[in-house]
Amino acid sequence: MKKVITITIAIISIALFWYFFIKPQDYQIRVVAKSIPGTINQSLKAWNNSIENASIVQLEDLKHLKQTIKSEDSTHIYTWNISSINDSTSKLKVDVIDLNNSFKNKLSIPFTDTDFEKGSRKLVTEFMSYLNKHRKEFKVTIQPEEELPSTYCACVKHKTIQSKKAIAMKDSYPFLNSVLVGNGLKLNGVPFIEITDWNIDNDSLAFNFCYPILKTDSLPVIKDILYKEFKGAKSLKAIYNGNYITSDRAWYTLLDYAEKNKIKVDPKPVEFFYNNPNMGGDALYWKTEVFIPIAE
CATH class of the missing domain: 3.20.80.10 (Regulatory factor, effector binding domain)
Known part of the structure; x- marks a missing residue:
């Protein structure tokens, strides 16, 4: 029994250490978009230009981008990962981190729907609205x-x-x-x-x-x-x-x-x-x- 307790405590400790100090994002959002990766890439870059104090860079390829949005008391990083589902649909996985309040967010998120989560979802929803409007502008x-x-x-x-x-x-x-x-x-x-x-x-x-x-x-x-x-x-x-x-x-x-x-x-x-x-x-x-x- 003592050995079982020791192993359980060790597993929990490792899991908590990973969650608070290694886990790369505070929050993750997944959505499906009726667009191919290239259109999403260019739409993200165009939409980013309308956001105050925001910048975006393409990472290793057009399916991976990092967006930085700064405010007075925080810097939010949105890592957009795009994967193709079929000829007309893609999956977006958005990893979000608040560089100034990451530990606080990870502590609060399991127990309540935080302002950070709500703001992150709002931003992704705004992009999806922008993308859906743009899709109707061409064929x-x-x-x-x-x-x-x-x-x-x-x-x-x-x-x-x-x-x-x-x-x-x-x-x-x-x-x-x-x-x-x-x-x-x-x-x-x-x-x-x-x-x-x-x-x-x-x-x-x-x-x-x-x-x-x-x-x-x-x-x-x-x-x-x-x-x-x-x-x-x-x-x-x-x-x-x-x-x-x-x-x-x-x-x-x-x-x-x-x-x-x-x-x-x-x-x-x-x-x-x-x-x-x-x-x-x-x-x-x-x-x-x-x-x-x-x-x-």
Whole structure:
């Protein structure tokens, strides 16, 4: 009996030591989201910008992010862990810790519904509302694989971040269009962007914003205009309907599709735009063809 008591006390002591001093979070929240990990990742980053004294960093990959929210008397850390359930649904596990009151929280949580728990649930609920609203603002439809055609084009180079891609395009659109037409070049298709570098860890982009043109023997030299042969390739394809600011949601959808179907791709998306956003209208009726080349 004495041995049993000793072992029981030891187990309880180890469990209490782990709970108060090793357990990585004070509180954990689990929710299911009707979105893929890439959309959740970008939505978290956009939503974070609306929160005062908040910052967010991506950890080892797009499925793991750490958000820090500071107030006068505490610093709360939200570690967002995203895992895919199926083609359209993900599970979110959110570990929360209050750096200034962790021991107090762990002591109180088993016995009462604390303000810390209520505040944590409120914040996660606010994000889910933001995400659900955003889901209604666009649509992505996977299409059959397609051979992306080659074309000759005139381009403007850009380096920016994903959330500012559309701004860079908007700034270049009137310049590119008017300069090409003004110099007698004949347009030969809709404008498109060719991603030349995409750093998924920090959301940085390098891309060419291009117009297909008819190649002539003598092309005018125009400052900031690059002429090039765009080489097509067999690609995964999606149709994106929505604001061009968030067309990268289709990129993540195609990457997710490629991963689930064990298709090796070159993560350098190409987008063809069939609407001029400067003309306004309901963005859900704007059409973008999105391609990601299949790796050889």
